[in-house]
Every structure is written in C-alpha cells, then in structure tokens.
Amino acid sequence: MKKEKKPLLLENITITDAGAKGKSIAHAPDGRVIFVENAVPEDVVDIQVTKKKKAFYEGIAVKFHQYSSKRETPVCEHFTYCGGCQWQHMNYQSQLFYKQQEVVNNLKRLGGIIPEETLPILGCEKPYFYRNKIEFSFSETRWLTPDEIASKETIDSRNGLGFHIAGAWDKVLDIHKCHLQQDPSNAIRNTLKAYALSQGYTFYNPRNHTGWLRTIMIRITSLGELMLVIQFLEERKEDREQLLGYLLEQFPQITSLQYIINNKPNDTIYDQEVICYHGRDFIYEEMEGLHFKINAKSFFQTNSSQAYELYKVTRDFAALTGEELVYDLYTGTGTIAQFVAKKAKKVIGVEAVPEAIADAKENARNNQIDNVEFFVGDMKNIFNEDFIATHGIPDVIITDPPRDGMHKDVVAQILKIAPRRVVYVSCNSATQARDLALMESMYRVVKIRPVDMFPQTYHIENVALLELKEGL
Numbered sequence: 063m064k065k066e067k068k069p070l071l072l073e074n075i076t077i078t079d080a081g082a083k084g085k086s087i088a089h090a091p092d093g094r095v096i097f098v099e100n101a102v103p104e105d106v107v108d109i110q111v112t113k114k115k116k117a118f119y120e121g122i123a124v125k126f127h128q129y130s131s132k133r134e135t136p137v138c139e140h141f142t143y144c145g146g147c148q149w150q151h152m153n154y155q156s157q158l159f160y161k162q163q164e165v166v167n168n169l170k171r172l173g174g175i176i177p178e179e180t181l182p183i184l185g186c187e188k189p190y191f192y193r194n195k196i197e198f199s200f201s202e203t204r205w206l207t208p209d210e211i212a213s214k215e216t217i218d219s220r221n222g223l224g225f226h227i228a229g230a231w232d233k234v235l236d237i238h239k240c241h242l243q244q245d246p247s248n249a250i251r252n253t254l255k256a257y258a259l260s261q262g263y264t265f266y267n268p269r270n271h272t273g274w275l276r277t278i279m280i281r282i283t284s285l286g287e288l289m290l291v292i293q294f295l296e297e298r299k300e301d302r303e304q305l306l307g308y309l310l311e312q313f314p315q316i317t318s319l320q321y322i323i324n325n326k327p328n329d330t331i332y333d334q335e336v337i338c339y340h341g342r343d344f345i346y347e348e349m350e351g352l353h354f355k356i357n358a359k360s361f362f363q364t365n366s367s368q369a370y371e372l373y374k375v376t377r378d379f380a381a382l383t384g385e386e387l388v389y390d391l392y393t394g395t396g397t398i399a400q401f402v403a404k405k406a407k408k409v410i411g412v413e414a415v416p417e418a419i420a421d422a423k424e425n426a427r428n429n430q431i432d433n434v435e436f437f438v439g440d441m442k443n444i445f446n447e448d449f450i451a452t453h454g455i456p457d458v459i460i461t462d463p464p465r466d467g468m469h470k471d472v473v474a475q476i477l478k479i480a481p482r483r484v485v486y487v488s489c490n491s492a493t494q495a496r497d498l499a500l501m502e503s504m505y506r507v508v509k510i511r512p513v514d515m516f517p518q519t520y521h522i523e524n525v526a527l528l529e530l531k532e533g534l
Contacts, residue, residue, distance in 0.1 A: 073108045077102060083520055096119045105123065144237075161522040180511075183522075185514050187367065193242045194362070199329070201220075250278075281345060290319050292320075296323060319338075332417075352400055379509070382405035382406050386457040389481075392463045393422060399422070409435075435453075467490065468497050494524060505528040506531055
C-alpha cells in the first residue's frame with residue numbers, strides 16, 4: 063500500500079511583506095516565495111504548505127512563534143472565515159503603508175513608471191462602518207464553521223443570512239454583526255432573519271432553486287436616507303405584505319422599501335422589475351451641495367465620505383480654470399463630471415451602461431448643471447474621430463475605467479488627440495501601470511496619490527496626473 067505523503071511544514075519562517083490580494087509573503091529555505099493567508103509582516107510562524115508550485119508555495123500559518131508589532135486583534139467575530147475584510151488582523155497604519163507600496167511597485171515593475179511625485183496615501187477617517195451599500199444572501203444550507211463540525215452537535219437548522227463563502231457559490235456564512243455598514247444595518251438583518259424563522263418562511267437553496275427568501279440589499283447615505291430591497295423567489299402576496307409591514311413597524315426610518323420577485327436561477331437584479339412598497343423608489347446622496355438620486359440598480363461609490371475625498375483629488379489634479387473642455391470617460395452616473403463641472407467650460411461624459419447615463423442626465427437636471435452632456439456607448443466604439451469632431455478636442459481627459467483598465471483603442475485615441483492633461487483614476491494599479499506605459503512616449507506622470515476607499519481590505523484606488531511632454 064502506497065504511503066501517504068505528509069504535508070510539507072516550513073518552520074520558523076519570518077513573514078517579510080504583504081502582497082497581492084491580501085496575502086502575506088515569506089521565503090522558504092529553498093528560496094521559493096511563500097504566499098500565506100493568515101499572517102502579517104514580521105510574524106514568525108510555522109507554515110503548512112497547501113499548494114506547491116515550481117516557483118512558489120501557498121500555505122497557512124499553523125503556529126506563531128512571534129507576533130508582529132503590526133498585528134491587531136480583529137474586531138469582528140466572523141473575520142477568520144468571512145473573507146470580506148482580509149486585513150483586520152493588521153493595524154490601519156500598516157494597511158496604508160502596504161497599499162501605497164503596492165501602487166508604487168505595480169507602476170514601477172509592471173509599467174516601468176516612476177512618478178515625478180508620489181503623494182502620501184489618503185487614509186479613511188472611518189476604518190469601519192463605512193459602506194453605503196451592502197448585500198446579504200439567505201441560505202437554507204448555511205456554511206458550518208470547523209468548530210461547529212468538530213463539536214459533532216446536532217444542528218437543527220441550517221438557515222442563515224449573510225455573505226457567500228469565497229469559492230463556494232452555494233454556501234453562506236451566517237452573520238451576527240458586520241462592521242462594514244453603520245446602524246441600523248445589523249439590526250435590520252437580524253430582525254428580518256428572526257421574524258422569518260418565527261413565521262416559518264423558507265430560505266433559498268441555489269442548488270434546488272427553492273426557498274422563498276433570496277437576498278436583501280441595504281443602502282444608507284450620508285443624509286441618513288435608507289433603502290431596503292428584498293428579493294423573493296415567487297409572489298406570495300399575503301406573506302410578503304405581512305413581512306414588509308412588520309419591517310416598517312420596526313424601522314419607520316426606512317426611506318425606500320422595495321422588493322423583487324425573481325424566479326430565475328441567479329440573483330442579479332439588473333434585468334428584474336423593482337417594485338416600490340413604501341416611500342420613494344430612490345434615496346439621495348449629497349456632495350458639496352450636489353444631490354444624487356440613487357435607485358436600487360444605481361452604481362455609486364460604496365464609501366460616500368471617501369468618494370468625496372477621491373473626487374477632490376481628481377479635481378485638484380485636473381487644475382481647471384473654467385475655460386477647459388473636459389471629457390469624463392467611463393463616467394458611470396456622472397458623479398465626477400458634475401463634481402468638476404463648476405470649474406470647467408463644458409464636460410462631456412461617456413458610459414456604456416444606458417441606465418447609468420439616464421441617472422446622470424436626471425441628476426444633472428436636478429442639480430441645475432447645464433454645462434454637462436452625457437452619451438451612451440461602448441468606449442472603444444463611441445470615442446472615435448466622429449465623436450471628437452462633433453464635440454471638440456478636450457483640453458483635459460478624466461478617465462475612471464473598470465478593473466480591466468482602458469481598452470487599447472481608447473488609449474490610442476487619447477494619444478492621437480493629445481489633450482494637455484489626463485487624470486487617470488484607477489481601482490487596479492496593475493492595469494493602470496500597463497496603460498501608463500502605453501502613454502509614456504507622449505506623457506509624463508507628474509504625480510500620483512493613492513486613496514483608500516476600502517479599509518480592512520487589500521483594495522486601493524490610485525489617481526495619476528499625466529501631462530503632455532514639452533514639444534508635443
């Protein structure tokens with residue numbers, strides 16, 4: 063009989079750095095890099111190798127010989143298993159250090175870019191309870207923690223309401239208290255779950271496509287307006303009205319109470335009708351006196367207070383005098399476009415999602431901004447010679463693309479029309495580095511500033527200012 067190989071254990075390893083996707087970095091005695099899930103830089107640990115590759119290992123720390131001064135006790139009871147906050151075990155100042163380091167390293171290593179000036183990362187004043195939007199899923203077969211499994215106790219109910227476990231599309235971790243969204247978010251979730259259990263309502267099972275309650279979405283703006291959207295598998299009018307009425311009794315401060323009847327296999331709401339049960343079908347967010355309507359399907363930066371800081375950096379980098387034609391590429395709901403409009407001659411916003419542009423136009427009308435125009439189209443197709451001939455060559459381009467960065471045709475068009483200034487807002491400094499490298503022949507990267515939108519996670523935004531090189 064073949065003897066089973068024992069998993070490789072690497073002992074007394076010092077964690078040296080923090081790397082991509084929240085994993086920490088160490089080096090094995092054989093020189094290979096080790097990516098570690100549950101340690102922070104300066105921890106000294108024994109590592110159980112879970113994956114062995116030619117150039118690297120992956121593993122988990124199973125014994126701690128020395129704890130790092132950068133380590134912090136996680137505030138959340140769900141931290142070990144949830145995965146939503148990867149860095150709660152690292153103090154916030156260290157998080158900021160490693161986020162800035164990642165941006166600088168990505169620009170240099172992946173794009174060969176060394177900015178003329180690197181401004182310090184802009185941290186978030188609220189490292190917890192900062193999200194304005196959060197979604198939870200119901201589950202008839204919630205995920206069991208290793209402690210629950212090891213206890214061998216009989217578990218009468220597997221119903222849960224919380225977050226999907228990473229890598230397990232059909233498993234949900236039941237959440238008691240989440241530290242990402244302010245009150246009454248936790249109270250709403252827990253009250254709803256308790257009431258549903260008391261009434262015998264069934265929770266969703268994605269494998270069988272059964273169970274009445276599917277998801278909830280909670281939005282809370284800086285103005286204190288609150289939206290709750292509940293997704294049901296099928297219409298059960300009496301039960302639905304009883305549930306929604308109960309929630310209104312418990313939480314009369316709800317501004318917008320809406321629901322969706324979704325009998326398709328996935329939970330995506332963008333092709334679904336959202337029905338308003340109480341109040342308005344939208345809520346308002348405010349920024350420098352501008353008001354933005356947010357409906358159930360709207361995209362809006364999920365950290366309102368830090369989005370304001372990000373937009374201020376963007377506007378500052380654009381250095382507008384009131385005489386410039388500005389293009390805002392990947393404009394979304396036009397928030398940046400409207401935010402800079404009062405300092406520009408005119409702003410043209412372009413976005414591929416029709417619903418987002420409809421929101422942008424409505425918000426601009428409501429805010430009485432008459433020097434912005436918005437257009438729908440796939441960026442690589444609409445941003446062409448005819449479009450520029452119609453609307454003019456921009457003096458400044460602001461671009462805020464998705465994680466994949468800008469399409470190469472968009473980059474080529476920017477180089478062709480050569481605006482004197484480009485402000486590039488990115489949620490992925492790796493693809494930003496690639497795009498900046500493509501533009502290096504004509505543009506100098508004058509300065510960058512990382513902005514932390516998502517404390518306790520490895521995610522980081524970066525704003526870069528590009529200026530046309532002299533003589534071009």
